[in-house]
Structure formats: structure tokens, C-alpha cells
Amino acid sequence: MKRGAMKILFVASEAYPLVKTGGLGDVLYSLPHALHARGADIRLVLPGYRALLRQLEQLRILGWLDVRGAAGIISARILETRHPDFAFPLWVVDCPQLFDRPGNPYVNGSGQDWPDNGERFAVFARVAALLAQDALDIGWQPAVVHAHDWQAGLVPAFLADQPVRPKTVFTIHNLAYGGYFSHTDFVRLQLPGLWWSAEGVEFHGGFSMLKAGIVYADAVTTVSPTYAQEICTPEFGYGLDGLLLSRQYKLHGILNGIDTTIWNPSTDVHLPAHYSMSRILPGKRRNKQAVLERFLPRADDAAMQAPLLGLVGRLVEQKGIDWVLAAMPVLLAETDVRFVLLGSGQAVYEQKVARLARQHPERVFVEIGYDEPLAHQIEAGADMFLMPSRFEPCGLNQMYSLRYGTPPIVFRTGGLADTVVDANAATLADASATGFVFDSPDVAAFLDTIRRALELYRQPTQWRRLQQSGMRQSFDWQESANHYLSLYSM
Numbered sequence: 001m002k003r004g005a006m007k008i009l010f011v012a013s014e015a016y017p018l019v020k021t022g023g024l025g026d027v028l029y030s031l032p033h034a035l036h037a038r039g040a041d042i043r044l045v046l047p048g049y050r051a052l053l054r055q056l057e058q059l060r061i062l063g064w065l066d067v068r069g070a071a072g073i074i075s076a077r078i079l080e081t082r083h084p085d086f087a088f089p090l091w092v093v094d095c096p097q098l099f100d101r102p103g104n105p106y107v108n109g110s111g112q113d114w115p116d117n118g119e120r121f122a123v124f125a126r127v128a129a130l131l132a133q134d135a136l137d138i139g140w141q142p143a144v145v146h147a148h149d150w151q152a153g154l155v156p157a158f159l160a161d162q163p164v165r166p167k168t169v170f171t172i173h174n175l176a177y178g179g180y181f182s183h184t185d186f187v188r189l190q191l192p193g194l195w196w197s198a199e200g201v202e203f204h205g206g207f208s209m210l211k212a213g214i215v216y217a218d219a220v221t222t223v224s225p226t227y228a229q230e231i232c233t234p235e236f237g238y239g240l241d242g243l244l245l246s247r248q249y250k251l252h253g254i255l256n257g258i259d260t261t262i263w264n265p266s267t268d269v270h271l272p273a274h275y276s277m278s279r280i281l282p283g284k285r286r287n288k289q290a291v292l293e294r295f296l297p298r299a300d301d302a303a304m305q306a307p308l309l310g311l312v313g314r315l316v317e318q319k320g321i322d323w324v325l326a327a328m329p330v331l332l333a334e335t336d337v338r339f340v341l342l343g344s345g346q347a348v349y350e351q352k353v354a355r356l357a358r359q360h361p362e363r364v365f366v367e368i369g370y371d372e373p374l375a376h377q378i379e380a381g382a383d384m385f386l387m388p389s390r391f392e393p394c395g396l397n398q399m400y401s402l403r404y405g406t407p408p409i410v411f412r413t414g415g416l417a418d419t420v421v422d423a424n425a426a427t428l429a430d431a432s433a434t435g436f437v438f439d440s441p442d443v444a445a446f447l448d449t450i451r452r453a454l455e456l457y458r459q460p461t462q463w464r465r466l467q468q469s470g471m472r473q474s475f476d477w478q479e480s481a482n483h484y485l486s487l488y489s490m
Contacts, residue, residue, distance in 0.1 A: 005041040006488060008032075009142035009166070011128040013105055013121070013151035015044060017085055017372075018052045021104065022314065023256070023396045024149060024173050027223075029085075030259040031484070034477035036087050038485060043140065044086070045128050047120070048079070048094035049105055056081045062091070063136040067126040070119040070188040074098070076127050078136060093127050111347065118181040121209065122189045125154035132159060132166055142166045144488045150179025153213035157195060160216040169487065170213035172222040174393050175231050175238050176318060179209030204239070214243060219487055221252045223394035224415035228253025236391055252487060255418055256394040257477035258403070263376075265404050270376035277471040280405050280464065284380060291340055291381035294374070295365035303362075306336040307457050309450075310382025310406065312375045312397055315345030315353065320388035320411065325352050326443045327450065332360055335454060340365040340382065342374050379404040384453050388438075388446050392416045398435070402470035408435040409449055419475070423456060423466055434470040 014020055015028035032042045046052060062078040077094040093099070098120045107113055114120065125147075132155070134141040146169045147155040156168035186196065186207050194200065200215060201207040214220050222228045228251055230236040232244045244251060261267075265283065266276045272290045275283020288308055292299035309331075315321045331337050341353055341364075350368050357366040367374060379385070385401035385408040394415030398408040402419070410416040420435040427433035438449040457463050 005039050006144065006485075007041045007140065007142040008035060008043075008144045008146060008488065009128075009132050010042065010044040010146050010148070011125075011152040011155050012044070012148040013047060013124075015046060018046070018055055018083070018090075019049055019105060020370075021106070023394065026259070026396055027173070027256055028148060030257060030477055031481065033087055033259070034257070034481035035484065038481060040485070041140075042088040043091055043142070044088065045091040045093065045131060047099045047105070047124050048077075048092045048096075050100045050102065052092070053094070053100075056083065056090075056092070058082065059092075062138055065127050065130050065135060067123055067130070068190045069098075069123055070116070070185075074123055076123065078127070078131065091131065093124055095123060095127075098123060117179075118185040118209075119189060121151045121179070122154055122191070125152060125158060125209075128152065128155050129158035133162065144169060146171065146484075146488075147213060147217070149173045150177055150208070150210035150213070153179055153209035153211070154191075155213075156217035157201065157212040157215070167219075167488065168217045169219045169221060169484075170217035172210065172214070172220065172231070172393070175210070175222075175236070175240065176391075178203070178211065178238060178240070180206055181209070182206045208240075211240060211243065214240065214247060217250075219250050219252065219490070220244075220247060221254050221484075221487070223254070223256045224418045225253035225255065226417045227391075227393040227414040230391070230414060252483075254480050254483045254487075255415060256396065257480045258396055258399045258475050260403070260476045263379075263400050263403055265380055268376055268380070270373040271380050272377075275380075275405075277405070277468050280467055280471075284383075284405060287377055287381035288383070289381075291374075291377050292338070292365075294377075295340070296362070302336070303338060306338050307383045307454055308381065309337055309339045309384055309386055310378040311339075311341045311343065311386045312378055313343050313387070315343050315349035317346075318390055318392075319345075320390055320446070321345070321349050321353075323388050323443050323446045324386060325349070325356065327447045328356060328364070330447060331450065332363060337454070338363050338365070340378055342367045342369075342371060342378055344369050379406055382406050383457060384409055384436075384450075386450075387416065389413060389416060390441060395419070399473075399475040402434055402473050403475065405467035405471050407453065407466055407470055409446075409453055410435060410437055411441060411446075412437050412439050419473075423452070428462060428466070431465060431469050433466055434473060435466075 014025040016025040079092040273283045273286035392414040401408040422437035423433035438445040
């Protein structure tokens with residue numbers, strides 16, 4: 001690392017490939033690496049989940065930090081490791097009573113939030129704030145602390161009143177998840193009384209960790225320019241639109257990128273066949289066959305010729321899964337489409353998609369859960385990708401789809417609006433079209449747009465041009481990383 005390199009401490013609750021529940025994990029892998037490639041000196045601090053610790057070797061103890069918890073002082077062991085997938089050191093907050101648990105970082109086996117999430121992430125934030133002040137006296141102090149989502153929202157607040165402190169940046173990945181807790185939790189956690197006001201963390205009688213990040217950080221970012229505008233409106237602001245409007249002077253919409261080494265159809269380690277923009281068809285066909293044969297004894301000619309619609313995502317209303325469930329019986333009745341879905345979420349939607357697969361075992365294929373290789377294979381093997389999110393701060397899957405020559409079908413919102421150009425007569429003529437966009441938030445508009453896509457799919461020359469136009473787009477982190485470096489330096 002060059003002398004004088006900017007020191008940046010990232011604070012987050014997940015990072016691919018160690019722990020990932022969604023796009024946050026992908027970003028916390030890709031963005032720090034993009035900045036490291038530009039000469040920044042990076043550390044990333046993560047909670048010591050059981051599943052994460054099991055993946056680490058060659059751990060070094062940096063020291064212990066004692067911080068306030070709900071029932072007294074909690075001691076956290078700070079570990080440093082060099083993981084082969086990371087170009088910089090990782091710091092892990094090892095606190096077994098809070099993080100040594102099975103399964104998901106945020107919910108128990110029944111899908112319910114861990115009841116002590118308030119304490120878990122308040123302690124995590126206290127420790128991260130101390131590390132940002134070099135409390136262990138290891139000789140590394142950041143110029144910038146970049147905290148992500150509500151789980152790290154208290155970090156800027158804990159640092160705000162320090163006489164000498166790093167600059168703080170807080171990124172909202174999804175405003176729908178605000179880290180809301182009760183006034184009782186606020187008191188039990190012994191959070192500073194000065195924070196308890198409408199101008200502080202108080203929110204409708206409780207408090208919000210995400211609000212803390214917005215109020216106390218020096219700069220606030222979110223993950224696309226359109227989403228930065230949307231969250232300042234009542235429709236998308238979740239009660240925080242007024243606050244965000246008043247903080248627009250420090251609010252920046254910076255589009256996420258994707259890791260183009262991991263997501264590259266010509267080199268992707270998860271694909272049975274590689275392909276490129278100049279030669280799409282053979283590779284995509286082989287990947288389509290592999291996806292179908294995961295669920296069928298063999299992919300016959302009828303299955304291979306039929307359009308394959310893919311979906312990878314959380315099964316929640318935000319993602320428009322109810323629209324998908326309403327549209328699919330119509331499509332199955334009037335077309336020859338096949339449909340493959342990978343995801344998990346609300347039990348009611350998991351049950352409904354599983355039922356749909358049982359009713360149409362030759363045409364609907366469902367895998368509940370998350371499987372990284374299968375996610376890549378669906379992006380490569382599907383003919384088009386369904387992503388009808390009601391709101392989408394940025395979205396990554398539509399970018400993966402474009403890169404893999406799989407035109408996405410999206411609702412015009414947030415990052416989807418910023419990254420997908422609708423295929424109409426004009427955009428097809430000037431080769432700017434990259435996918436299919438609908439403007440009305442309802443099933444009828446979604447269905448009409450799928451029908452438009454299917455019609456174009458039957459025109460191989462036009463379809464190939466559309467695929468190539470999507471694959472031509474650049475969504476690497478280069479431009480976004482430069483935006484962040486400029487912001488850090490302001």
C-alpha cells in the first residue's frame with residue numbers, strides 16, 4: 001500500500017462470499033475492492049457470526065473491547081484475518097453471546113427477527129466506532145468510516161460528538177428496512193439521552209438506527225440517482241421523506257456497480273459453457289439445457305425451443321412476486337413458456353410458488369433457498385429475466401442479466417429505471433434498447449410487457465441485437481468508485 005493512501009473503514013453486517021442475504025453482501029465485496037484497486041487502504045469490519053467464523057483461517061487477535069450492552073458490559077474480541085477472496089484485512093467482532101447462532105444473521109429458524117437485534121447491532125456499532133478511533137492502539141486510523149444500512153446506522157452517531165474523528169458516510173441500501181426498536185430498548189441499551197428527539201433518532205415513539213445514520217453522518221448516499229429522488233417522497237420515504245428532504249444537501253445517489261470478474265459469461269466458473277457478445281447462442285443454449293436438466297430427466301426439443309423465464313430474488317411483495325404468481329397461470333395457458341425460480345422469503349409465497357411447480361412439473365421449476373452457482377446458471381440459461389419490483393433502490397440482478405445476454409423485464413422504478421432501456425420501435429432502431437420496462441404498477445401491464453418480450457423473442461435477428469446491446473453496457477465499479485473517492489475527499 002502506498003504511503004499516504006486514504007484509509008477507509010467499511011462497517012457492514014454482511015459481505016460476499018462470507019455472508020450474504022442479498023445485494024448488500026455483493027456491494028460490500030465489490031466496492032471496497034474497487035477502491036483498493038485505486039490505492040485506498042481498506043479495512044472491513046463484520047460481526048462474528050458462527051457461519052462466518054467457520055470459514056476463516058489464520059486469525060490474529062488484535063485485542064478486546066468492552067462496551068455497553070443491554071444488561072451491562074459486554075466484551076468483544078477483535079480478530080484480524082486475511083481471507084483469500086479479499087485483497088485487504090478483515091476485522092471481525094467476535095462476541096459469541098450475540099453472534100454465535102445458527103442460520104441467518106438477522107432472523108431465527110422460523111423467519112422471525114432475533115429479539116435482541118437492537119442490542120446485537122448497537123454493540124457492533126459501539127465496537128466499530130471505537131475501532132475507528134484506534135482504540136486498540138494498533139496504529140491504523142481511518143480518514144473515512146463508511147457505514148452501511150441500519151445495522152451500522154449508529155456508527156456515525158457514536159462518532160459525531162468526538163472532538164477528533166474520521167469523516168462518516170452512511171449508505172442506505174433499502175429504506176424499507178429501518179432498524180426500528182422501542183423506547184424501552186433505547187433505555188436498556190443506554191444510548192445517549194441527547195439522541196432522543198425528532199431531530200435525533202426518535203421515530204414515532206421508538207427509535208430507528210437507519211435514521212441515526214441519516215441524521216449524524218457527514219454524507220448520506222443511496223444506491224441509484226432515481227432512488228435518491230424517490231425516497232424524498234411520501235410514496236417511497238417510509239415516514240423519513242421529510243428528514244431526507246431537509247438533508248438533500250448531503251444526499252447523493254451513486255449507482256451500484258457489479259463485479260465484472262465474478263459476473264462474466266466468458267469466464268464464470270459456475271457455468272457449464274462460456275460465451276461472449278460475439279458468439280452468444282451456443283453457450284446460452286448449453287446453459288439453458290443445464291438449468292432445465294437440473295429439474296427434468298432430459299431437456300427435450302419442446303423445452304429447449306420454448307422461452308425460459310428466470311427469476312432470482314427474495315419472495316416478498318416488494319419484489320412483485322404476487323404479480324408473477326398472478327401472471328404465470330395466464331402465460332402457461334396461452335404460451336409455451338417455461339419458468340425457473342430461485343429464492344426464499346415469506347412462507348405464503350414460498351408455498352404458492354411450490355404449489356405452482358407441483359401443478360406444472362414439466363414447465364415450472366422452483367428451488368427454495370439460495371444457491372450461488374444456480375443463480376449464475378439461471379442468469380446465463382434463461383432467455384429473459386423477470387424483475388418486477390414495486391421499488392428497487394438499485395438492483396443488481398438486472399445488471400447481471402444484461403451482462404449475460406438475458407433481457408430483463410422490469411418496472412420503471414429506482415435503479416431499474418436507471419439501468420434498463422425499454423425495447424420500443426425507436427430504441428430498437430437506434431440500438432439503445434436493452435430490455436423491457438412497464439410503467440403501470442399492476443399485473444396487466446406486467447403481462448403485456450412479457451407478451452411484448454415474447455413477440456420479439458420470435459424474431460431472432462432483433463433479439464440478438466437486443467442481447468448484444470445489453471451485453472455492451474458497462475456496469476463495473478469504475479465510475480461509481482470514483483464518485484465515492486470524490487465524496488470522501490470533500
